[in-house]
Amino acid sequence: MAIDTDVIYRKSGRGVDAIGTRPAGLSSAQRNLLILVDGKRTFNELATLWSVLGDTHEALGVLLALGFIEPTAARAAPAPIRVQPSAPSAQRGPGATELLVPLQHAQEFATERLLDLLGAEGDDLCQRLRATRSPREFRAALRRTETSLREVIGHELAERFLQQVENLRAP
Structure with a gap:
């Protein structure tokens, strides 16, 4: 079944039931x-x-075809246009960063992603990211998190995590 990538999907009643019952197939x-x-x-x-587990488009199509998910009335917002400052970066304030989203949103996304990757084992790393008070602190904590992740899940997945957080766009 074709997936509309501009639509936001939710679990259907059958999908909610499937979480608890683990249906065959x-x-x-x-x-x-x-x-x-x-x-x-x-x-x-x-x-x-x-994406690390497979083709998201195909998998969502299967979930939709089997009735586990359904489209909502909401549609995804278009990606924001990133405007580069015309002034040299040295003129930006001391807390400036290239985060494309508010700090809190970046912290939430990064901690959700860490928990997806590590489960409860990621709690300590999540705490460190949540404790940051500026984009600069967040970036430093993010680099330390990537170093720790490399030891646990390998270089490729750790790098992918870092790229996902750094390339995060506003919702």
Whole structure:
């Protein structure tokens, strides 16, 4: 079934039931994606969180075809246009950063992603990211988090995590 990437999807009644019953025919990867579908995340956010497990477009199509998810009336907002400052970066304030979203949103996204990757084992790293008070502190904590992640999940996934957070766009 065709997935409209501009539509936000939510679990149907059948999808909510499937979380608790683990029905036959639903792979663990598909179930993990179903768990992520919350009626708020856009296709791109779901793809970012789940892409390491497979083709998000195809998997969402299966969930839709099987009746586990349904479209909401909400549509994803268009990606913001990033305007580069015309003045040299040295003229920006001391707390300036290239974060494309508010600090709190970046912290929430990064901690959700860490918990997706590590489960409860990521709590300490999440605390460190949440404790940051400026974009500069957040970036430093993010780099330290990436270093820790490399030891646990490997270089490739740690790098992907860092890129996902750094390339985060406003919802």
